[in-house]
Amino acid sequence: MRPRVLACTACHGKEGRATPGGYFPRIAGKPAGYLYNQLLNFRDGRRSYPQMSRLLEHLTDDYLREIAGYFSALDLPYVSAAPVPASRALIERGRQLVRHGDEGRKIPACVQCHGDAMTGVAPFVPGLLGLSREYVGSQLGAWQTGQRRAQAPDCMAEIARQLTVEDVGAVSAWLAAQAVPGQGKPAMSFKGELTMPCGSVRPPHASAPATGRGAR
Structure with a gap:
């Protein structure tokens, strides 16, 4: 699956660890059912983000389930939490x-x-x-x-x-x-x-x- 999900890691960061600014969230290690549901939501219009919708619009449920399973199985360290400027x-x-x-x-x-x-x-x-x-x-x-x-x-x-x-x-x-x-x-x-x-x-x-x- 790794070469087949390069389109995902192009935005979500290396191995799906998230981008430094955090705008594209981490998907590595997330529960498989959650990831699968979100792929369905983007494909079927319950979530609004055109780039994701176009990427997924022709993919089958089974293929989306494979993608979700791949990222869910990754066991990678998290980066340390950055200081948050707040009272x-x-x-x-x-x-x-x-x-x-x-x-x-x-x-x-x-x-x-x-x-x-x-x-x-x-x-x-x-x-x-x-x-x-x-x-x-x-x-x-x-x-x-x-x-x-x-x-x-x-x-x-x-x-x-x-x-x-x-x-x-x-x-x-x-x-x-x-x-x-x-x-x-x-x-x-x-x-x-x-x-x-x-x-x-x-x-x-x-x-x-x-x-x-x-x-x-």
Whole structure:
């Protein structure tokens, strides 16, 4: 597969480790189900990025699954987290939202779905560490505006729409400032029950919304 994915690494960096500025995110070592879902989303129009859509428009589901499996199997070190210029208050607000959410505003903690270590949950939920502040912020903004969508029920879009501009800045700053533990390996199961159905944590085209411990 290596010579066949050169088009991917041209943007996502050597072996899919991400570009130095972080605009193109790391794909190496991400859960295979997550990568496959995102390839489908770009190809089928749920995510808006013309270069990706054109690259994938003629590829079959099986080929996309092979690409996802290739990058998921890569076990490569992460670079150290760069200093994030942000106030202590902003960083602390980000930590609170990531670790505890905001119950009064019906915002669940990020760790509920993305794992206590924030390295994701196999096979469908990605880790949120090792990404740049700009990339995380831009993706939350894309969820808010509908430029990024997932299979229904679209839980991330619902959550993102509850976030203020300040919340997005705080979460992005805190996540970008954290070191990646354990080589970024995803957890193998959710720690507790999920509080909302989410189409992203079930196989594509599955008929029932996924909730709880079986939603992997």
